[in-house]
Amino acid sequence: MLYINGKWESSEDNLDVVSPTNGQLLGTVAKGGEQETKLAIDAAKKALPAWSKRTAKERYDYLNRVAEILRSRTDEIAEVITTEMGKPVKESKAEISLAIDYLEWFAEEGRRIYGETIPASSSSKRLSVIRQPIGVVGAITPWNFPIAMITRKIAPAMAAGCTVVLKPASSTPLTAVEVIKACHDAGVPEGVVNLLHGSASNITKALMDSPVVRKITFTGSTEVGKQLVRQSADTMKKLSLELGGHAPFIVFEDADLEQAAEDLIASKFRNAGQTCVCTNRVYVHESIVKPFSELFAEKIRKLVVGDGLESGVTIGPLIDSNAVDKVEDQVQDAREKGAEVLVGGKKIVEGEYAKGNFFEPTLLVNATHDMKISYEETFGPIAPIFSFTTEEEAIDRANNGEYGLASYIFTKDASRIVRVSEALEYGIVGINDPMPTVAQAPFGGVKESGIGREGGRQGIEDYLEYKYLSFQLDV
Template sequence: MSEQITTSPLLLAGRWTEGAGGATVDVENPADEGLAGRVAVATEADVESAVREATRAQRAWGATPAVERAAVLLRLAELIERDGERLARIVVSEVGKPIREARGEVGGAANFCRYFAGLATSQGGEIMPAARRDAEVLVRREPIGVVGAIIPWNFPLALTTRKLAPALAAGNAIVLKPAELTPLSALAIAELAIEAGVPEGILSVLPGPGSVIGAAIVRTPGVGLVTMTGSVRAGRSILHGAAERIIPASLELGGKAPFIVFADADLEQAVASAVATRMMNNGQACVCNERTYVEASIHGEFVERYTAALEALVVGDPSAEATEVGPKVSAPELANVERIVDAAVAAGAKLVTGGSRLTGAGYERGHWYAPTLLTEVAADSPVLREEVFGPVTPIVAFADEAEAVRMANDTEFGLSSYLYTNDYGRVMRMTAALESGEVFVNRGGPEEVVGFHAGWGESGLGGDDGTHGFELYSRRKTVYASWGGA
């Protein structure tokens, strides 16, 4: 299953280099544990050099007319689509994501570039009425300077442009750290960004451990904003470092999304969406359906239909067109899913289907886990409390609207929620009562770039996408202008 081996240097301020330390790291293909690629590993000295050069280069980039910055992003979108199949295959090789999903991620990466290119030329400042005659108050939006971006492994291509595109559109330079498991996608985007016309000094992509490179990005003077998608543990560390330097941080830290189905919903649609929303990227998405709550009167039928749909999924070689579910991204991630399921079953949960690693032909190597369904799950079970990040669905019955809200909100996370009902009044009540940054009504994810992807509680601070996400990449300056006499 392994793709052709790729070896890449890191990108430091627009120049390809082996890095100050000369070290490299192998990138594993999670489907067969083969070698997907080898990349240079950055050092703290590389981060400091990247930030220093970015600070110098950003002044000219920030002064570049917005329409010219937009043109670079539009060109980048064209190049991503030109090389779409190659990029999709890179995602397959390092994430284990099925090829059809990987192609969708390529489309999302291009879409981020186009959307923020449009905002670059349409989002300006404000002119406010002054209290004096012959005067105005102007509120300008100006670049922050250097943005530090830290990217997770689950959507390495799309999340690279999700951070890179608004940063460049707003006139910033960016120093980006890809996840240790999946650096190839970000480096491939960087190569296309240089071809698209991103000036030297403006972009750095520095692979390496988060404890070294991520920490250095946060604490290095010159970085004016840190934007990160990842774990709560890493988010807390970043927030602490940002507080020390008194700089803003935008953090998307995961979720435990409830998927709520009422008896009046279209059951066929709800089951299909619940499966798709749980199994996207093998359950390795922060917006995945992590907890399925079904009204008691239809619980049995829902479980039957859901079981049949799970057992019909094609699990296997992610490069094959028919595959719907691939491997887990790594051995530790696989072990974590196994731990959570085993704990739930030991505490009395009923295992309906799945519940173990996959073995036999096609699964001799790689990190495979069967699509799994649990019922009769205790409220304090880890499968309902922790982010599983795998192909595991607990289905719980509820009696009424009040209990559905209580169960859905019984979590420290607050990123996404899903609601299936055809009662308009219930839609309005539930969307007001659910404690999450986004609610999907009678539809699955993923989120759309025009919205605002932001979490409550331990799901983070700040956010991505839309005009609200774009605002995070600039700072405001108020100018009190007068042209009259004293």
């Protein structure tokens, strides 16, 4: 279903939704194109004046009503997420909780959009600055966190007084429908949020070409992000881009190995390794590389692969066959260049797994920096271990790449924590912490990992414009 100007719409063309677990057809949604996108933009433009003039408290109330509806529907929405993208249902529920956090956080932040008074250079003048919504926003979201990435974008937009045209990933449209149902049931006015499914190129082109759309917020690949930067020039759109990542996980010789190994499981294998902040490279000090590898391997062997709806499953399928092909290629390349597969290493094709996109949780040791896995984003359940000798070497290797989203360090040395975290060229540093993402902190990267921040008090900034007011008084 499409949702335009407060109404659910069908279309002549439909988009099939296929399960990554067993290849079965889960359902269809209406497929929109350029014409439907223009209608959604017009609806958002029409709704903007009234929505932007509502008080911050009124917008706060709407967002909190959406949050409460999602909370009351957690079980059913978690099943939708797991069915259409594969992650274990426990992870789906955790994602819904994060999505609700974003709604509630930005509902509050919308009440803290402050201006300022500036000392004038003349007694006959008064100078001030006010903040106003940027306007209509185009939001393009990924499949790997199909609900949290939506609320992380629409919540600050709505709280700031903007209206939204949302284009979710074609792999996970059913979750997006659930979010918009919650908005509809919460009484969000017509045109404030609009939903489109369909060809990313057609819908995105219409969003980028429209002078009405003043901002694009996008989470996805660096390659597509660069295309959006180029396309934005013609209409001078504001962009927020959360792009690729290749996170290093550095284990120093003084780290608690048991805790580091357990936390590496959480960082690397959550969502089957399909997160932009998950560990891609594991750097372990040479003095502990063997015992750490063995300890980590034991924990990997305890992971349970299967249908995310089944109790006890900790690793679900990859999103599609292309994702499986990519990780297979990285493992094969690493083997050919001298890596040893300590655990896993292949696609699972037996019995119930035959029609799904399952890949064994995999540990590679003796990894080197000429292997594809050392520089290509993996997005799969493969952990390569590299060894290092000095702190300086670990920092240099961790920073050697085009990405700069998330990084992780494990050590008990307070001085080292300061040195290394300040030296790492990443927007996020988890210090003895594999799960740093929270609604109240800024999320984003440096280098080719993106532009701008989502979450935290910073997350609402890109949805606002500054306006300077200069008053000449009668004296």
